[in-house]
Amino acid sequence: MTVLRRRTLRALAVAMATAPLLLAAACSHASDSTSSSTTDTGKAAATLPKTLVFSPLSLAPPALKGLSEGVKGMASAQGWEVIVQDPNFDATKQIQQLNEVISSGRAGAAWILAVAPKSMGDLIKTAQSKGVPLLVNGQPAEYGFSGPQPGITFDYIDYTAGGKALGEQLGKCMTEKSGGTGKALYVASQEGTAGKAEFDKAAADAFKAAAPGATLVQTIVAVDRAKAQTDIGNALQGNPDLSAVFSANDEGALGALGAFNAAGKKLNCVTDFGGNDEVLKDVKDGKIYASVALQFSDDTAQSFNTLVKMQADPKANGEVLVVPQKTFTAGS
Incomplete structure (x- = not known):
């Protein structure tokens, strides 16, 4: 991994340990789905399980292992089951693992640190057809898109x-x-x-x-x-x-x-x-x-809250989130 990616993932792992406290209100968004059970969106939201699939680059680096534990603790505190996958930096394996769990109907949402964003096109189409919301790292252009997409939220560093x-x-x-x-x-x-x-x-x-x-x-x-x-x-x-x-x-x-x-x-x-x-x-x-x-702790909060909201309306366009930044000086 690159220097910046290693540092980013170390910081993420630390931030995730405190994330549950920041997300106490996250599940309140789960009731925001349409009241009409006859709409396609309403049917999708009603049948999606509260199961979060977390697919990092790999579980080999201690930082990513710690991050996965943080995700499990955070989501479990909100009543979600978490499935953690380990593609071990293999883009093909990552897509196979995600395809299996999304196609089977087990996934209610997926949080993905993509090994190769440009290889995710077919998987994204599968998730959209199933109404399973995704949150992926990077900007839309990295995945071949020009902007927000139905059921997909992008999260990137500016x-x-x-x-x-x-x-x-x-x-x-x-x-x-x-x-x-x-x-x-x-x-x-x-x-x-x-x-x-x-x-x-x-x-x-x-x-x-x-x-x-x-x-x-x-x-x-x-x-x-x-x-x-x-x-x-x-x-x-x-x-x-x-x-x-x-x-x-x-x-x-x-x-x-x-x-x-x-x-x-x-x-x-x-x-x-x-x-x-x-x-x-x-x-x-x-x-x-x-x-x-x-500020990865703040980003974790906005990311999970967004996934919960997307599950209530999985056909709507997702968001393009930016990881917050803060400048620290001796007086701050």
Whole structure:
């Protein structure tokens, strides 16, 4: 998996543990189906079981295993049965498993982290024909659609918004601490990371707009914290007056702190996209200026509530949800 996907799934697993408290009112939506039992929608809603099928990428990574346990706890608290599947990163196996449970009539709704979104077309048609609502990760275009679809809700991360917030925060920090001048380093995620192109562009554009007098001197790629620290240390040798870093992931931000400490240099400004517990503690302590953090607990609440509502009216268009983001600073 990519760096960003691994980090995202770790955060999801943590968030899911507290999700039941956020979803106490979720099942109140289950009674919103039409009062006419003669309509197609009414018949579908009446016959759908309160059974949620959860199909992650795999159960092998501990984060995904933890996420599945969180889903079971959350849905069970609302009176739902949960079927957890394990495609083990195999797109064909994932579709076969989902087809079996949806076609058999056992599924009342499905929550899918798709291994290969573009391969899901026939499965989506099957679910729509059965009136079984789906919630899938990503945007409609990733599945070959141009917008919302009957019985399908899409849930995605707005990488453009995240990159923009990251760049703006670094520019703000450099304006406050060095009059908007100085040299900055960008730590990017690996090639193939979801949303990389739009995130990188938005971050660079926002930084330039927020601190036009500052200079972006180099970009490196963070594979993990140790390598990021080594690479940033090397960048410091070539740019000894480097004073600011903005990172597309937690590994890069934490690696930057380590590199500057090891070199005995002051890092005036560092901003981060991710917001794991260690990063947020460093924000609180003033070591990191800002972290743009994905709010997976809030996303879990909106996702489950949406599935419940969709089950009451499975022929209606689903929604296009966005994972909420929040910027943390020392004063927030």
